[in-house]
Amino acid sequence: MHASAFAMSLFSMRDVWTHRVGAGEEYDRGCIIVGNVDGGNIEEEARRSVLEKGRVNKVVTGSLDGILRIFYPTHGNFDPADLLLEQQLDGPVLQLAIGRFSSASATMELAVLHPRTLSVFRVVSDADDAASETKQCRLELKYVQTCEQAFFHSFVHSRTTHVCMMS
Secondary structure (H helix, E strand, C coil), X not given: CCHHHHCCCCCXXXXXXXXXXXXXXXXCCCCEEEECCCCCEHHHHHHCCHHHHHHHCEEEEECCCCEEEEECCCCCECCHHHEEEEEECCCCCCEEXXXXXXXXXXXXXXXXXXXXXXXXXXXXEEECCCCCCCEEEEEEEEEEEECCCCCEEEEEECCEEEEEECC
């Protein structure tokens, strides 16, 4: 027998959910994020267990073509109902972040970095009637900040997510 026949791994890789986005679209490394982007308030989010968080997390992607998509994966393969939002934004998406970017906000927000601006949105879920599994989202623009350089880093301090921008 070979020694490799007894090899054991604690970790294994498998596809949980797959989807191919638009043909020819390009993405950068900061253009995908997973989190409860349309979730409730920060205190509720902090009390959720890891299992509960997994049930409400969404996959958010932003392409260099300026297309923002929010997915809620439910099966192993893409189902059209998994797509909650697809919206063309004003410019290329360079980076995404989820957090609470205003002390006045009690809900999670989505920060989108474009080449010269940082836009912060509130993602609002429009759940259809209870009998339907279809759920859609819409973006509400909270504010836009102009900047000279296209880079930001977010970090959490207490209940607010801070964003550092070069300008």
